[in-house]
Amino acid sequence: MGEAAPVAGRIPLTVVGGFLGAGKTTLLNRILAGAAGLRAAVLVNDFGAINVDAAIIGERGGETISLNNGCVCCSIGGDLVDALIRVMSRSPAPEWIVIEASGVSDPWRIAQVGLADPGLELDGVIVMVDGTAAAEDLRNPLLRDTLVRQLMAADVVVLNKRDLAGNSRLREEIGRMVPGALVLEAAHAAVPLEALTGFAAARMLDAERMPSAAPHASHSSQFESVSVAWEGRYSAAHLRTLLARMPAGVLRAKGLVGTDEADASVLQFCGRHGSLRPLEGARAAIPGQVVAIGLAGKLPARALLHALTCARLGEAAVAGARR
Amino acid sequence: MPGAEARAAQTTVFRAKKIVTMNPTQPEATCVAVRDGRILAVGTEAEMDGWGPHVVDSRFGDKVLMPGLVEGHSHLMEGGFWKFAYVGYHDRRGPDGRVWTGLRSFDAVVTRLSEFEREMQDPSEPLLAWGLDPIFFGEQRMTTRELDRVSATRPVAVLHASIHLLNVNTAMLRKAGIDRHTDVEGVARHPDGSPSGELQEFAAMFPVMRAIGNAFKTAGMSDDGLWRFGRVAQLAGVTTATDMLNDWTEEAVEGMARVIGHEDFPVRIVSAYRSLDAPTETEQGLRRLGELRRLNTGKLRFSLVKLVVDGSIQGFTARLRWPGYYDGHPNGIWVVPPNELAGIVERLHGAGAHLHVHTNGDEATEVALDAIEAALARHPRPDHRHTLQHCQMADAAQFRRMAKLGVCVNLFANHVFYWGDAHYTQTMGPDRANRMDACGTALRCGVPFAIHSDAPITPLGPLFTAWCAVNRRTASGRVLGAAERIDVPRALAAITLGAAYTLRMDHEIGSIEVGKRADFCVLEDDPLALSPECLKEARVWGTVMGGRSFEASHG
Known part of the structure; x- marks a missing residue:
């Protein structure tokens, strides 16, 4: 019986959902062209529509296109299990796996595999919406529940074809339907990839080791972040409550913290879904850091700090105060 | 006569206790002559003589022959x-x-x-x-x-x-x-x-x-898996079965050609390409259909395109019209977008493909009928034989539409036994559960129909499936919708000629008639003589396919 090769570390997983024509393939083509600067493996339904610069195509097979930039595109065909096992077994392992959910499917059903498999880490669900068609789709009784289900699964909604649509009522309607999600408007699926993924937060967590317990904020043009360092232990139950009721405005959070469950637990939050689980394997970094990202001017740094302070374990909190 | 001996060696007359032909012109016979794997003559022993010298094979002297059974919806898995x-x-x-x-x-x-x-x-x-x-x-x-x-x-x-x-x-x-x-x-x-x-x-x-x-x-498409499928089908008296969902990769096609093409493989296979909703996939399907058609043989045929519109009723993923699920479950899922289906069907139909469309819920059936109707308006094509697969919840109006549009249906009769109680109490409620898999309505409306197992979801066994359609008894013994029951001859037609018709093979298989393939289901019992409640007990000796016998008890 064949057994897939073990995966070193967890590979971030993003699921891209949305109806046919919403711009999924355009976004996937950009990722394959290297827009994220990562060795990405992209699993697609519409294999024939993948269109990357011929100059970067390394090898083209019936179900796989390997690119010189390290990215690879695989056809899902009828068997996502098989396709996902194949890319997870690749050597070197992909740094990012992106799955295209078929047009009317619920991306959340697929995305949960990023929470279930120890070789994966859910980075988020992106739902592409055709700005010229969605208002009508929401009025179509055959489609409305399907579209709503997709939107409810989204961490990021990309309202595409802004150049052709031009009505803000749709954006408001979607914002009302999915209050926790980030809604971005775009033309030709041109959205900053750092808005779609948690990589920026992950990089910050690795790079920034703040010596003080004071929250630290950094600003870029569109996003701002806050970083909270504290070496004591947190209550896992409190952190899970926080993950379930994250203050509005936090798009991404990532952390490595000690809890009453484990010396080091990975905290992860993307859009509207969070997880906290004990770290597997060794890690050089010392636990004690949480990083959160939000839109510039909209990150609720104070509320977040308050919630994290409340989640400190009593005993450890005392120890922390003495220091 | 020169060459008479050689000719004799090529002609075998099978003598049986009874031959149920499924041919209304000649419903019964005792002898069938076979030459070159095809049926040369059907009648009495005296009526065989006119075809010249032949060998009489009496091994079925105490058995009943039927046309080889046809499983119209199964999976190699x-x-x-x-x-x-x-x-x-x-x-x-x-x-x-x-x-x-x-x-x-x-x-x-x-x-x-x-x-x-x-x-x-x-x-x-x-x-x-x-x-x-x-x-x-x-x-x-x-x-x-x-x-x-x-x-x-x-x-x-x-x-x-x-x-x-x-x-x-x-x-x-x-x-x-x-x-x-x-x-x-x-x-x-x-x-x-x-x-x-x-x-x-x-x-x-x-x-x-x-x-x-x-x-x-992976076990499903392995050589071993294919052989096992062939054996399971043979033991059930089946000589033609369907492979209702296949991605037709090079590897899959090679394996099928190798195993199914083997002279000892006991079943003909009709394969359906799984068409996905992505536009390039539709074109890929048509391209593969064109390429693989050249590989078609008497044993293996790549001839259908399968579209899956919704999920399953027992999984609460079928798309239902008002009033929806009996226990309040939210409506099910689309697999192909309902607003894209018409375009996909038009493209495939326009290119001449023979479509088999999975619809479980009545909303999915409605959308599929709309799509087929629109495609037919643009590209009229008599005798297209597009077939709705499962189609478990269709009401009488939908069957009337099917009849008008020339659409066939393959009903999931086994569901009545396996999940009928659950449909009655949980998914559909009594009234709609009673009209599920409505063979009676199909018959009354004149919709050509077959019945199936969807193996491995339920066991592959057309005689059991026919029993379900005849008796409509659930696992607990409840009769689900007595008005939808059909009689034994009609149920036997559904698992032979009816299924063959949906595969566009009724001119080759499905009845014991001159010129057709010599495919028989060999039974120890006469299914027409058994009481209808006992139809599923009819014992299968084995099959004859292309004139060659495959005994069940011999591997």
Whole structure:
């Protein structure tokens, strides 16, 4: 019986959902062209529509296109299990796996595999919406529940074809339907990839080791972040409550913290879904850091700090105060 | 006469106790002459003589011949599953002819798995099983507590009959890396929060599927799996079966050509390409249809395009019209976008493809009929024989539309037995459950129809399927919709000529008539003489395919 090769570390997983024509393939083509600067493996339904610069195509097979930039595109065909096992077994392992959910499917059903498999880490669900068609789709009784289900699964909604649509009522309607999600408007699926993924937060967590317990904020043009360092232990139950009721405005959070469950637990939050689980394997970094990202001017740094302070374990909190 | 001896050697006359021909012109006979794998003559022994010298084969002298049975909706995966332990609730016959008794308690499942476990050499090899159906166990769910009794160290995985759920033991949870921190809806839990071992749907099942190398799937298209499928079909009296969902990769096609083309392979296979909703996939399907048509033989045919519109009723994923699910479940899912279906159907129909469209719920059926109607308005094509597969909830108005549009239907009669009680009490409610898989309405409306098993979802056995359509008894014994019952001759027609018609093969198979292929189902009992309640008890001796006999008891 064949057994897939073990995966070193967890590979971030993003699921891209949305109806046919919403711009999924355009976004996937950009990722394959290297827009994220990562060795990405992209699993697609519409294999024939993948269109990357011929100059970067390394090898083209019936179900796989390997690119010189390290990215690879695989056809899902009828068997996502098989396709996902194949890319997870690749050597070197992909740094990012992106799955295209078929047009009317619920991306959340697929995305949960990023929470279930120890070789994966859910980075988020992106739902592409055709700005010229969605208002009508929401009025179509055959489609409305399907579209709503997709939107409810989204961490990021990309309202595409802004150049052709031009009505803000749709954006408001979607914002009302999915209050926790980030809604971005775009033309030709041109959205900053750092808005779609948690990589920026992950990089910050690795790079920034703040010596003080004071929250630290950094600003870029569109996003701002806050970083909270504290070496004591947190209550896992409190952190899970926080993950379930994250203050509005936090798009991404990532952390490595000690809890009453484990010396080091990975905290992860993307859009509207969070997880906290004990770290597997060794890690050089010392636990004690949480990083959160939000839109510039909209990150609720104070509320977040308050919630994290409340989640400190009593005993450890005392120890922390003495220091 | 020169060459008379050679000709005699080529002509065999099979003499039987009775031949049920399914040909209304000549409903019964006692002899059938076969030459070159085809039917030369049908009648009395005296009527054979005019064709010159022949060999009389009397081995069926005490048996009844029917046309070889046609399974109009099955999956090759059925064969692959027999590589693993069967633990279903109902009796089921394996490819070796052994009848595995249905297991009516979790203890019985544990006992059978333990027997398999003891036979295994390599202690790390996972023990895999299939067919578990918790719907028959009421509130009781299987957990690690039961499966840990099979082994504390060897990983064990049991796939449910629905193929959407798995039960595993603690060793498999460990191997797959699933623990109390695995925060996914599909991981069922013990009261203390630890995983109970039941894993629901793709995401929760994936870590196990990865740990076992996707074994349930890969077994299906392996050479072994194909051979096992052939045997299962042969034992049920089937000479033509369908492969209702295939991606037609080079590898799959080569394997099928190699195994199914083998002279000892006992069944003809008609394969359907799984068309996905992506536009390039539609074109890919048409391209493959064109390429593979050249490989078609009498044994193996790549001739259908399958479209899946919605999910399943028992899984609450079928698309229903108002008033929806009886127990208030939200409406099901689309697999192909309803607003894209018309375009896809038009493209495929316009290019001449023969479509088989999976619709379980009545909303999906409605959308499919709309799409076919629109395609026909643009590209009129008499005798297209597009077929709705399952089509379990269609009402009389939809059957009338099918009749007008020339659409055929293949109804999932086995559902009445296996899930009829659940439909009555949970999914549909009494009135709509009574009209499910409405053979009676199809007949009254003049819609050409077949009935099927959808193996491996239910066991492959057309005589059982015919029994379901005739009696409409659920597992608990309730008669579901007496008005939809059909008589035995019509049910037998549905599993022969009816299914052949939906595959556009009624000129070749499906009845015992001059010129058709010499495919017979050989029975110990006359299905027309049995009482209708006993139709499923008709004993199958084996088959004759292309004039060659395949006895069930001989491997």
